[in-house]
Amino acid sequence: MGEGSINQTELSARKLGEEIKISIPSKVAMYEFEKEAQNIFVLVWNLQKQNTKLREARDILLPKLMNGQIEV
Numbered sequence: 543m544g545e546g547s548i549n550q551t552e553l554s555a556r557k558l559g560e561e562i563k564i565s566i567p568s569k570v571a572m573y574e575f576e577k578e579a580q581n582i583f584v585l586v587w588n589l590q591k592q593n594t595k596l597r598e599a600r601d602i603l604l605p606k607l608m609n610g611q612i613e614v
Contacts, residue, residue: 567575606612 603612607614
């Protein structure tokens with residue numbers, strides 16, 4: 543083996559299932575998470591739209607400001 547390499551044993555699905563326990567949340571918990579996550583996704587989407595509009599406004603106004611067509 544080369545320097546910095548690690549000897550890894552084969553990881554099979556069967557062995558993984560025997561060694562790792564996975565908790566599945568209740569339907570109520572998943573529903574509550576979905577409601578909260580949906581609100582966050584809507585907020586992110588709205589902020590992305592606003593950022594796009596602000597960038598467009600900047601790209602239009604900044605050149606006019608720089609060449610003196612607009613005064614602040």
